[in-house]
Amino acid sequence: MEVLRAESISKIYCQNAVSLQALRSVSVTIQKGEFVAILGRSGSGKSTLLNILAGLDKPSEGKVYIDGTDIFHLSEEKRTLLRREKIGFVFQAYELLHALTVTENIRLPELTKDADYMRELLDTLEIRQYEKSYPDQLSGGEQQRVSIARALINHPPILFADEPTGNLDSKTERTVIDLLKNLAEKYGTSILMVTHNEDLVKDADRVIRLEDGEIVNG
Ligand SMILES: Nc1ncnc2c1ncn2[C@@H]1O[C@H](COP(=O)(O)OP(=O)(O)O)[C@@H](O)[C@H]1O
Ligand SMILES: [Mg+2]
Incomplete structure (x- = not known):
């Protein structure tokens, strides 16, 4: 069953009378x-594509x-509601709220109060001991795992993750990839993960390669 379809997406950024085409059809x-x-090199348009597919930026x-x-085609308001219901997003730069604790950050988008799932995520991502800590007290990799838990807490049918393991050591990276694969299997979650780690290709059902704003295979 198809959950997402993007047709001929182009994106042109205009800045100070300079325009740059980040995505080409x-x-x-x-x-x-x-x-x-x-997959794709830095600057190939991966984040731009993910943001547009998730409705965070317009093509x-x-x-x-x-x-x-x-x-x-929806109003801004309706698009926000649709996003809240259907989409989880792990940002490349975490985007945690610094005045809130780890659990408060994760609970932020929570619609259903599912304490068991919260505990499961904290344990699997090995951040349980930081429950009451603030993001500034955590390393980059730990903050990255908090942002992963936050994206998953609502059981979104579609998860977008922008280099979600970019700041993790290889063992923790494996834990996160296995968690995502389990979710895809157990709950039928569709996952779109940006990475530049070629080793993760074998974990994916399919790979889309971007070069200079264009898909070169997949
Ligand atoms: N907000 C923006 N304004 C202008 N140019 C941008 C903006 N965001 C990204 N770009 C440019 O678009 C291209 C693709 O960027 P991006 O999607 O972030 O690539 P990637 O995630 O693959 O590194 C790059 O050349 C980048 O400089
Ligand atoms: Mg990027």
């Missing part, structure tokens, strides 16, 4: 429970359908 389809890796051209809904 990119089309992608994601099935339920599929684990897709997006210059093209359409994105989530469960059949044209998301850029």
Whole structure:
């Protein structure tokens, strides 16, 4: 079953009369429970693509359908509601709120109070001991794991993750990848993960390679 479809997405950034084409007619389809890796060099358009597919940024051209809904045809308000219901997002720069503790950050988007799942995530991601700590007291890798827990707490049907293991050692990276693969299998979560680690290709059901804003295979 198709959960996401993007048709001919182009993105042009304009800054100080200079325009830069970050995406060139990119089309992608994601099935339920599929684990897709997006690979490409720095600057190839990976974050831009992820932000647009998740409805966080608008394309210059093209359409994105989530469960059949044209998301850029919706009002800002309705798009936010759709995102809250259907999407989890792990940001490259974590984007944690510094005045809130670890548990408060994770609970932030929580709609259902599922204490067991909270505990499971804290344990699996090995951040249980930091429950009452603040983000500034944590290392980059620990903050990254908090942002992963936050993205997962609502059981989103689609998870977008922008280099979610970029600051983790290889053992912790393995733990996170296994957690994501389990979720895809157990709950049918569709996962789109940006990485530049070629080793993770074998974990994905499918790989999309971006070069200079274009898909070169997949
Ligand atoms: N907000 C922005 N304004 C202008 N240019 C941008 C902006 N965001 C990204 N870019 C440019 O778009 C291109 C793709 O960036 P990005 O999607 O962040 O690549 P990646 O995530 O693969 O490193 C780069 O050349 C980058 O400099
Ligand atoms: Mg990026």
